[in-house]
Amino acid sequence: KTISISDGVTLVYNGKVKPEWTRNDLTNVNGTITLIMNDGSAIDVIFVENYKNYVVDKVLEKDNKVYFKDGTERILDTSDSAIKLCLIDEKSTAVEIDSMAEWGILSVAESEDGRIIKAVYSNRSVQGEVSECSLDGVIVKGEAYQISKTASLSPVVGKSQIFYLDFMGKIYAMDDSLNDVTYGYYTSIAQDKGLSAGVKLRIFTAKGEMKIFE
Secondary structure, eight states: OOOOOOOOOEEETTTTESSOOOGGGGGGOEEEEEOOOOOSSSOEEEEEEEEEEEEEEEEEGGEEEETTSSSOOOOOOTTOTTTEEEEEEETTOOOOOGOOOOOOEEEEEEEEEEEEEEEEOOOOEEEEEEEEOOOOEEETTTTTEEBTTTOOOOOOOEEEEEEOOOOOOEEEEEEEEEEEEEEOEEEEEEEOOOOOOOOEEEEEESOEEEEEEO
16 A cells, blocks of 8 residues: 655654654664554654664673674663663563673664664574575574564574574574584593693594594
8 A cells, every 4th residue: 555645744753853854764764664644644743763783792780881792882871861761672671781691682763863762672582503594584493584684694504503683573693603513422532741741532523524632
């Protein structure tokens, strides 16, 4: 269905009225667009929540500061009266900063002046081997998951990975370090002689190879 939008419509963008807006403000939105028709015939108000996703690296609780894996950081202080900050989870339950952990996804919708911030935290993840993948999604353990259009990921079929989802249920980050682990059967151990003596392990690897690890 096609809906026409007149030039006099009010746009509330990330919690604040945006007097001068264009149709570009309604495209490539990572979030929601809500249309309000007071009389049921024409659109009067448009609410847009456009989120930017961040992957949590670590939290410095005493400073209310969150560090992200892209090298950026952000102060999330709900007691700051100069900023209207809403910090919640996907169920709209209040979240404390100390509950955030590495690889959690924080989705932030912020007004242009930075004084209204809605931040939604998600600790959802799914782990397993990718059986199918495309440009916009993957299938893990028989379940289909959409990849966020703001993410930059390269999942590989046949590899076991951990995928981290934002509050909208879309994959935004992944950790494939599971594939860096070498598995095998320990067969023997020996210690070298001399001042720089070390320990050697002989391992029969999962690839069917006998290797020496020092």
